[in-house]
Amino acid sequence: MAYRPSKKFKKTLFGSGAVVVLAALNAPAAVSFVGEKYHAYKIAQPGYKKRFGSWAPVEVPAGYSVNAIHAALLHTGKVLLIAGSGNDQKKFDSGTFDTILWDPKRNTFKKIPTPEDFFCSGHTQLADGRLLVAGGTARYEILDGEVKRAGGGMRVKNESPDKPITLKKGTVFRSPSGVEYVSKFDVTVPKAKRDFEVSYFKSGQMKPWKTKVTAAEARVFVEARKEGAQALTTQAAQYEIVGLKGADADNVYGLAQRLTTEKQDFQGIRGAYEFDPRAEKYIPVAPMKDARWYPTLVTLQDGKVLAVSGLNDVGDVVPGDNEIYDPKTKKWSKGPFRYFPTYPALFLTKGGKLLYTGSNAGYGPAEKGREPGLWDLKKNAFTKLGGLTDPDQLETSASLMLPPVQDQKVMVLGGGGVGESPKSTARTSIIDLSEETPAFRNGPALPQGTRYLSSVLMPDDTVFTTGGSEQYRGAGGSDILKAQFYDPGANAFAAAADPTVGRNYHSEALLLPDGRVATFGSDPLYGNQANTKLGSFEQRIEIFTPPALHRAGTDRPALGEGPQELDQNGRVTFRTKDAATITKARLMRPSAVTHTTDVEQRSVALGLTKTKDSVTVEVPLDRTLVPPGWYMLFVTDKDGISSEAKWVQVGGR
Known part of the structure; x- marks a missing residue:
């Protein structure tokens, strides 16, 4: 006779089974919860912070959150966060344009009246400490299938x-x-x-x-x-x-000739303004000849500014008509003719030529203007540079001049294919412009293919990199919550603490005067891994504190009283009780960054002379190495611990 369980046994079995089934169903969540708790505990430990650094959110008061499209550090120590319409057509249509001035020292925020839509403008630091902002949005794009009128x-x-x-x-x-x-x-x-x-x-x-x-x-x-x-x-x-x-x-x-219902791209404006950090307001200057949306502005050795590329007033890439701004006359003149895709990465090099790394933010055909090279502005001659791996994946890549600038080495990091390409690369490449025949050579690979990577020069001669995503605008939940330090001397990456906020398109990072790094923005297409939910703009601000500052605690080298201007020999002296422990000094040019493009930042090695209670630093007189402007002066001890910065003005009055 077959065995049949009793009703009582069935109930007991069913009840136990339900518990087992529920436990199995909830196991991943439970494991995840425990893992998150352990991770939070681990990264809060002093030993972890001293090795990897730490991240902390910034408390932003209600009403002051902003879609940070652009970020620039001013010589007052405050950060200008420019949104314009912030990639929000409703704000554009209503004429609501935003700029926020953030004081990281006091964590105060101030709204700045914004006269035009500076969304996707260009900007650069002027010699007197003002920020030149030029271009922006005259009209939002209309996609294929949505254009109703030719x-x-x-x-x-x-x-x-x-x-x-x-x-x-x-x-x-x-x-x-x-x-x-x-x-x-x-x-x-x-x-x-x-x-x-x-x-x-x-x-x-x-x-x-x-x-x-x-x-x-x-x-x-x-x-x-x-x-x-x-x-x-x-x-x-x-x-x-x-x-x-x-x-x-x-x-x-x-x-x-052509009036059609094809996609109509963004269109640029001609408007140009100087932001005055003292008065804390925009001041109009002469408009550019060409309208520009997504332009690059780069300061030259004489303090003038070259404006390059951008979409014009009919939505075409400016065909090569570049312009030069003179801060003395507040007017623009014709520059050397050369075509570039939008937001090209252009760096002033020793001798005055501009290096184009090939990094850009899109817009323009895949086969035109994308090869790296050295541009002689006086002769308007362009010499192409070879050796770059994955040359078809330079869009949304990061570029920077490695520290110190005297070494004339430039690095390209990550990037992706043209447009909405699924391609992304982990490649880094370095070129040494001091060589007789310079060419790119591969550096250490990033952990994975990365677009929109932020890269920041640090006072200790390392490069801090963070964020980015593997896919176009973070699609597929591909934001990369990783950070690392690149050491140029060792030519290697070392892990840093992981950020908690994803950063992709329209994100920025910059060095603060206290030696920390602030990160802003991010504009994902989608809000989930399945790409079924629309993304929303990331308005949180997060700050990274480097490991050395955790090791130092309050015992950091400090500079005391000293002038803000150099003498005729390029020297400046500061009182300090830490002279014996200081081993090097760096001038750091403040960032003006957008769309992974920051052609401003550079680190300059300084001559260092010490007495018992003072240090004297000597700045190179070569303005192709040190363009005129305000710089942060950091001194560092033998353990790589930096001071807070003193602001010093180089030339340009």
Whole structure:
């Protein structure tokens, strides 16, 4: 006879089984919970912090959180966080533009009135300590399938040599077939150029005066007044400007070839401003000739600024028309012509040439302007540099001049394929520009393929790297919660404490005057690993404290009284009780960073002379090594523990 369990036994068995099943189901969560608790305990231990450093969140008061697209350290010690519209079209449409000034020492926040949309502008440090901000957003993109009205660039011609003409936003251009298009912005067309040929006698006859007029031209984006296929055109045509009369109607007209419903990219602005750290406000200066969105601004050895690339006022990559800003006149002039994709990484090198590492933030064809090289601005000559592994994965890569700048070594870290490519690389490469024939050589690999990596020069001559993601804009939950130090001397990475906040597109990191590193921003496409939930902008601020500062506690070398300006020999002296323990000094140029692009930061090795109660540092006089501006002066002891910074101005008054 077969055995059958009793009802009582069945109940007991079912109850026990339920407990077993529930325990099994909850085991991963329980293990995860225990693991998280242990990890939190481990990283809080003093021994761990002394070896790997630590992270801590910044308490941001309600109403002061911001979509930090740009971050710049000012010589007042405060950090300018620029959002503009912050990649939020609703804010753009409402004209709500944000800038926050954060004082990391007091942890205070201040809202700064923001006159234009500086979202995706360029910026650089000026010699007097102001921050030049140029470009930004005139119009948000409209994706394929969402464009309802045909649009594109209209070239506006003016054949009158007597006067320029301004056409206001809303000006109507009419095609030969009667289709009407409306301009989306104001546009001013200069007057035409008049050339004369001087009369002279030839074979006893007077040759008459001749006048040649060359029409002036400007661009403006136009959009069809009505939806429908009748507004689509790929044929070149001349367009009448409705409302013009008399000579103006004869002299001023439009020319367009492609007006379509294809994707319409972001469009840039010409606006330029200096942010005054003392007055804590934006001050307008002369606008650029070309509108720019995603431009790079780089300070040159004479204190002037070169503006390169960007999307223009019709959404095309500026074809190579670069501009130079003079801080003395507050005006722009024509620069050397060369094409680059947007946000190209350009570094001032010894002798005055610019190194283009190939790092960029996108926009532009894959086969144009992406090869690294040295650019001689005076001759406008470009020498390509080879040896780079994964040269097709330089978009969203990081680049920086390794410390100290006198060594003239530059490093490229990570990156991905063009556009929304799934490719990413763990490659790092280093080039030594002091070699007779410089070429890139592979450095140690990153832990995994990484885009949007933040890289920060430290006072002890290491490079701190953090964050990034493996996929485009952190898709697939691919944010990398890892950090490490690169040691140029050992040519190796060493682990650092893991950040708790993921950072990908639109994220930044910079060195603070107290020797810590602050991180901001991140703009993921998706909010989950399955890519089914839209992402949201990361507004938390997190600060990394390096291991050396944990080892030091309150016993750090300190600089006392001293001037903020160098003497005629490039020297400056500070009182200090720690002279005996100080082993080296560095000038650190403050960052102005966006889209993984920071061409400002550089670390300069200084001559060091000590007495019992003072140190004198000597700054190189070569302005291609030390461009004019304000710098942080750090001194470091034999254990790699740095002081807090003193601010010193180099040239440029």
